[in-house]
Amino acid sequence: MNKEIRGIVRKVSLIRHQANEFMRTELDSAGFSDVETAHGTIFEILLTSPPPITMKTFVEKTGRAKSTITGVIDTLEARDYVERQSIPGDRRQVGVAATEKSRILESRFGSMSDRLLDTIYQDFSNEERVELCTLLSKALENLKRANTERTSNPPVRDNLSPSDS
Numbered sequence: 001m002n003k004e005i006r007g008i009v010r011k012v013s014l015i016r017h018q019a020n021e022f023m024r025t026e027l028d029s030a031g032f033s034d035v036e037t038a039h040g041t042i043f044e045i046l047l048t049s050p051p052p053i054t055m056k057t058f059v060e061k062t063g064r065a066k067s068t069i070t071g072v073i074d075t076l077e078a079r080d081y082v083e084r085q086s087i088p089g090d091r092r093q094v095g096v097a098a099t100e101k102s103r104i105l106e107s108r109f110g111s112m113s114d115r116l117l118d119t120i121y122q123d124f125s126n127e128e129r130v131e132l133c134t135l136l137s138k139a140l141e142n143l144k145r146a147n148t149e150r151t152s153n154p155p156v157r158d159n160l161s162p163s164d165s
Helices: 007-027 037-048 055-061 066-078 100-120 126-152
Strands: 082-087 088-100
Touching: 007 037, 007 088, 007 126, 037 055, 037 082, 037 088, 037 100, 055 066, 066 082, 088 100
Parallel strands: none
Antiparallel strands: 082 088
């Protein structure tokens, strides 16, 4: 495989790092230094789903562990971005709803995201933008499928330790 195409995972990782730095600066400039860039997906769900939102919904939509989601929600609650609410008809469950502070962030987040996308896609034609998203989606699906297959059928390992080979 040639050198230009071998570095895809590193490039995606570097793009993610640079995008997070960009958004960190945007959030700080807008007065939201207490928001972590990693919480973006949680805010997207929080601000686009009818409240109260169950932990199960967050887990299903993010693919993250329930303990991770609970930790993030605890952090956001302590920072007054979410509040816990009872789920109508189910006294055992508690859901989460956005607070006014989240709504203020929402009103500014769109322009921050637009600036990020404008920066990423600078000098890209519309066709290149669509192609990039299509190819990245295809790569993601390939990895998901491979990971599912590997989980279902783990590779057989020999009993040799590294020092035996």
